[in-house]
Amino acid sequence: MTCRICKSATTEVVDLGKMPIANGFLDERQFKDECFFDLKTAFCEKCKTFQLVQQPQPEMMFHDHYAFFSSTSQAMIEHFGQMARSYLSDFNLNRPDTFVVELGSNDGVMLRHFANIGIKHLGIEPSANVAEAAKKNGVNTITKFFNKDVALEAIKEYGKADLISAANVMCHIPDLRSVGDGVEILLKDDGIFVFEDPYLGDMIQKTSYDQIYDEHVYLFSLQSVSNIFASHGLEVFRVAPQVTHGGSMRYYLCRKGKRPTEESVNHQQQMERRLKLDSMETFVSFKNACEQHKKDFLGLLTNLKNEGKRIVGYAATSKSTTVLNYCGIGSKLIEYICDTTPIKQNKFSPGMHIPIKPYDHFKKDNPDYVALFGWNHAKEILTKESAAGGGGTISG
Ligand code: TMP
Numbered sequence: 454m455t456c457r458i459c460k461s462a463t464t465e466v467v468d469l470g471k472m473p474i475a476n477g478f479l480d481e482r483q484f485k486d487e488c489f490f491d492l493k494t495a496f497c498e499k500c501k502t503f504q505l506v507q508q509p510q511p512e513m514m515f516h517d518h519y520a521f522f523s524s525t526s527q528a529m530i531e532h533f534g535q536m537a538r539s540y541l542s543d544f545n546l547n548r549p550d551t552f553v554v555e556l557g558s559n560d561g562v563m564l565r566h567f568a569n570i571g572i573k574h575l576g577i578e579p580s581a582n583v584a585e586a587a588k589k590n591g592v593n594t595i596t597k598f599f600n601k602d603v604a605l606e607a608i609k610e611y612g613k614a615d616l617i618s619a620a621n622v623m624c625h626i627p628d629l630r631s632v633g634d635g636v637e638i639l640l641k642d643d644g645i646f647v648f649e650d651p652y653l654g655d656m657i658q659k660t661s662y663d664q665i666y667d668e669h670v671y672l673f674s675l676q677s678v679s680n681i682f683a684s685h686g687l688e689v690f691r692v693a694p695q696v697t698h699g700g701s702m703r704y705y706l707c708r709k710g711k712r713p714t715e716e717s718v719n720h721q722q723q724m725e726r727r728l729k730l731d732s733m734e735t736f737v738s739f740k741n742a743c744e745q746h747k748k749d750f751l752g753l754l755t756n757l758k759n760e761g762k763r764i765v766g767y768a769a770t771s772k773s774t775t776v777l778n779y780c781g782i783g784s785k786l787i788e789y790i791c792d793t794t795p796i797k798q799n800k801f802s803p804g805m806h807i808p809i810k811p812y813d814h815f816k817k818d819n820p821d822y823v824a825l826f827g828w829n830h831a832k833e834i835l836t837k838e839s840a841a842g843g844g845g846t847i848s849g
C-alpha cells in the first residue's frame with residue numbers, strides 16, 4: 454500500500470487476520486450481517502509511520518450508538534482532570550480571553566474543567582450520543598468531524614484557539630492532513646496543539662498488539678508525529694509519557710520556532726533510536742512476538758479448560774476484540790465477559806460472540822480464572838477486586 458501520510462510505498466508487517474468492528478457489540482439477530490475486514494499493518498520507512506492497511510468506513514465505527522464513554526473509568530476521569538489542570542497551570546490559560554478547543558471531546562470529561570470556570574471552549578465530537586452526554590454536563594459541543602471548514606466556522610464564531618487538545622483521537626483519523634490544515638488555521642500564533650495517543654514504543658516493548666484495531670489507524674512515535682506535522686509548520690516542543698491505555702505519549706506542538714525544544718524531546722528521540730522504532734527489523738521481531746503470544750495464551754486457556762476450570766473475561770474492551778479474534782477464542786474457552794458499560798451488556802462480543810454480562814453477574818459468580826482484557830485498567834480493577842475478596846485468579 455502507499456503510505457497514508459507521505460504516499461511512499463510501505464512494507465506490510467503484522468497481519469492479524471479477519472476482524473470485526475472492535476466496538477461492534479451485537480445481538481444474536483445481527484450475527485449474519487456482521488462486517489469483517491483484514492486487520493493488516495504496514496510501516497513506512499520514509500515518514501516512519503506505523504499504520505493500518507485497510508480501515509472500515511468511519512461511519513461504521515463512530516456513530517450515534519458509539520459504545521465508548523471516556524467517563525466509565527475512575528482513573529480516566531482523574532487523568533483528564535489532571536490534564537486540564539496541567540494546561541491551566543503550565544500555559545496560563547485561566548484568562549478572560551482564552552479559547553480552548555477539544556477534538557473528539559467525548560462526554561466532556563476534560564473540557565468540563567474549563568466549562569466549570571467559565572472559560573470559552575468548544576468540543577468537536579462526531580459521535581452523537583457521547584456529544585449529548587457532554588452537553589448535559591454543560592460542555593459546549595458540536596457533532597462533527599473536525600477539518601478545515603469546521604475550523605473556519607469555529608474562528609467565525611469564537612476566534613482563534615490558545616489550545617487545541619485531543620486525547621485518543623488523532624490515531625483514529627486516517628486523513629490527518631485535513632486535521633492538520635484545520636489546526637494550522639484555528640491555532641493562534643502562539644497557541645499550542647497537544648494530543649496523546651497509545652505509543653508505538655510501548656506496544657513494541659510489551660507486545661501489546663491489542664492496540665491494533667479498526668479505530669487505531671496509526672500508532673505514533675515521536676519521529677512520525679514530527680514528520681506528519683512538519684508540513685503544517687508545527688513542531689514538537691515537549692513530550693510526556695502517560696500510563697493510560699497501556700502506555701501513551703502526549704505530544705505538545707507549537708508553530709515552528711515559537712517555543713524552545715525541551716529536554717524531554719531529545720530524551721525521547723534517544724529512546725526511540727535505542728528501541729529502533731525507525732527500523733523494519735523491529736517490526737519483524739514484533740510479528741514473531743505476536744505469534745508466540747497467541748500460542749502461549751491459547752495454550753494456557755486450553756490447558757485450564759482441560760483441567761475443568763471455568764474461565765471468564767473481565768472488561769469487554771475494544772482491545773479484547775483483537776486478542777479474541779486473532780487467537781480464535783470463543784465461548785468454549787471464555788464463558789462470558791463482564792463489563793460495566795450498560796450498552797455492551799447482554800450483547801455478544803464482536804466476531805467471537807462471547808456473551809457480555811453485567812458486572813453484578815460476575816460479582817455473584819465464582820469462576821476459577823479471570824482473563825483481564827482491560828489490563829490497561831489493572832491498577833484500578835485489582836484494587837477494587839482485592840478489596841471485594843473472593844477466590845480465583847486474574848491475569849492480564
Ligand atoms: P477501553 O480499555 O477500551 O477503554 O475499555 C474499557 C472497558 O472496560 C469499558 O467497556 C468498561 C470496562 N471496565 C469494566 O468493566 N470494569 C472496570 O472496572 C473498568 C475500569 C473498566
Ligand code: ZN
Nearest residue numbers: 456459497500
Ligand atoms: Zn510515509
